Amino acid sequence: MSRSSSLLVTNCSQIVVMAGPARPRVGAEMRELGIVSDGAMLVEDGSIRAVGVRREIETLAAANVEFVDAGGRVVMPGFVDAHTHLIFAGNRADEFEMRCGGMTYQQIAERGGGIRSTVRKTRAATEKELAAVGEKHARWFLQGGTTTVEAKSGYGLTLDDELKILRAVRRVSQVTPLRCVPTFLGAHEIPDEYKKQPDAYVDLVVKDMLPTVAAEKLAEFCDVFCEEQVFSVPQAERVLTAAKQHGLGLRMHGDQFTSRGAVEVAAKLGAKTADHLEQTTGESIVAMKEAGVQPVLLPGSVYAIGSQKYAPARAMIEAGLPVVIATDFNPGSSPTASMTMILSLACTQMKMTPAEAVTAATVNAAWSLNRGYEIGSLEAGKIADFVIHDAEDYRELAYFFGGHRPHGVFAAGVRV
Numbered sequence: 460m461s462r463s464s465s466l467l468v469t470n471c472s473q474i475v476v477m478a479g480p481a482r483p484r485v486g487a488e489m490r491e492l493g494i495v496s497d498g499a500m501l502v503e504d505g506s507i508r509a510v511g512v513r514r515e516i517e518t519l520a521a522a523n524v525e526f527v528d529a530g531g532r533v534v535m536p537g538f539v540d541a542h543t544h545l546i547f548a549g550n551r552a553d554e555f556e557m558r559c560g561g562m563t564y565q566q567i568a569e570r571g572g573g574i575r576s577t578v579r580k581t582r583a584a585t586e587k588e589l590a591a592v593g594e595k596h597a598r599w600f601l602q603g604g605t606t607t608v609e610a611k612s613g614y615g616l617t618l619d620d621e622l623k624i625l626r627a628v629r630r631v632s633q634v635t636p637l638r639c640v641p642t643f644l645g646a647h648e649i650p651d652e653y654k655k656q657p658d659a660y661v662d663l664v665v666k667d668m669l670p671t672v673a674a675e676k677l678a679e680f681c682d683v684f685c686e687e688q689v690f691s692v693p694q695a696e697r698v699l700t701a702a703k704q705h706g707l708g709l710r711m712h713g714d715q716f717t718s719r720g721a722v723e724v725a726a727k728l729g730a731k732t733a734d735h736l737e738q739t740t741g742e743s744i745v746a747m748k749e750a751g752v753q754p755v756l757l758p759g760s761v762y763a764i765g766s767q768k769y770a771p772a773r774a775m776i777e778a779g780l781p782v783v784i785a786t787d788f789n790p791g792s793s794p795t796a797s798m799t800m801i802l803s804l805a806c807t808q809m810k811m812t813p814a815e816a817v818t819a820a821t822v823n824a825a826w827s828l829n830r831g832y833e834i835g836s837l838e839a840g841k842i843a844d845f846v847i848h849d850a851e852d853y854r855e856l857a858y859f860f861g862g863h864r865p866h867g868v869f870a871a872g873v874r875v
């Protein structure tokens with residue numbers, strides 16, 4: 460790591476500034492990236508002081524400024540990954556092999572695999588071990604150009620094990636440059652010991668877990684997995700209503716495999732996001748629009764489980780929804796930390812334009828985490844989280860797929 464109080468980033472083929480209104484971008488705004496050609500950016504004390512055409516910015520720099528030569532490459536905001544399951548123990552390469560042999564994600568889950576198999580391993584791990592896993596994953600995100608992630612719990616499913624994961628997330632925030640926004644997902648799955656009495660588990664989430672998580676300020680958001688065989692719509696509503704009373708923001712895993720009214724509950728409770736949405740139809744799109752819910756689309760989880768049905772991104776953009784895309788990084792349905800892979804899938808499978816995908820992966824994602832005022836674009840005053848990509852044109856990030864490595868990643872003006 461190198462540290463300097465003042466940096467001048469120059470020789471950029473493009474600076475993708477994403478200047479615009481102080482809110483998530485919708486409709487045609489999603490295609491306006493505010494690109495400056497042959498630009499420069501001045502960073503002071505970790506924040507962006509000025510960005511624009513090179514000649515003008517250079518005149519503002521102090522004599523002792525440190526030069527960062529982008530070498531004719533693209534400079535962009537760090538990716539904001541608004542849906543990750545950052546911390547889990549072990550992996551599920553064994554289940555991956557079973558899926559390659561023809562079993563489905565749900566069949567494996569019904570037989571005690573899936574989320575519950577990761578829960579068994581995560582319960583057996585210590586907080587220290589989980590923090591070490593989180594630090595390893597943080598390196599993967601940073602190496603891919605992601606500087607902020609939302610990080611969910613949800614592989615503990617007891618009070619102590621959920622707290623352990625959230626404390627490990629906090630530790631990752633403290634010891635790595637990756638910014639983590641914590642989300643409590645105690646209602647991710649019904650644990651084995653409550654399979655016959657799921658409502659008793661919901662009681663535990665509402666009466667024990669949520670008050671403790673809120674009191675210890677371990678999470679900013681609460682999420683629920685609303686799905687057949689997991690949490691019903693009334694159960695999801697109960698959890699999110701309680702979370703709202705504790706002052707947490709709301710997110711929702713909904714419409715992934717079946718459409719059952721999850722999105723309507725998210726809208727009714729004023730959730731910040733509804734995530735997945737592969738089965739979402741027109742009426743739910745209208746409900747999200749009216750309630751100001753941001754859709755978070757997760758094409759990696761469609762690709763990796765070998766499904767064909769992606770969320771209707773075009774209909775959502777045309778309806779004026781401020782679409783977000785994210786990795787859904789997790790050991791089952793989406794084992795990728797690569798936002799450039801997600802850009803590729805968004806463009807090739809959901810027919811988003813490269814510009815829309817970049818907006819969805821940066822500024823719109825930042826607003827969905829209540830961070831739009833400080834990250835997600837390269838405007839003066841914001842934190843200097845930026846990436847020099849090994850590309851001359853931003854469209855190359857979605858176009859070349861599978862092997863992208865950024866040239867340089869900076870968090871708060873410090874090279875990672």
Ligand code: NIG
Nearest residue numbers: 574684760787789790791792
């Ligand atoms: O977002 N859908 C529920 N949760 C995760 C998968 C978690 C897992 O398989 O471990 C998801 O796809």
Ligand code: FE
Nearest residue numbers: 542544712787
């Ligand atoms: Fe998820």
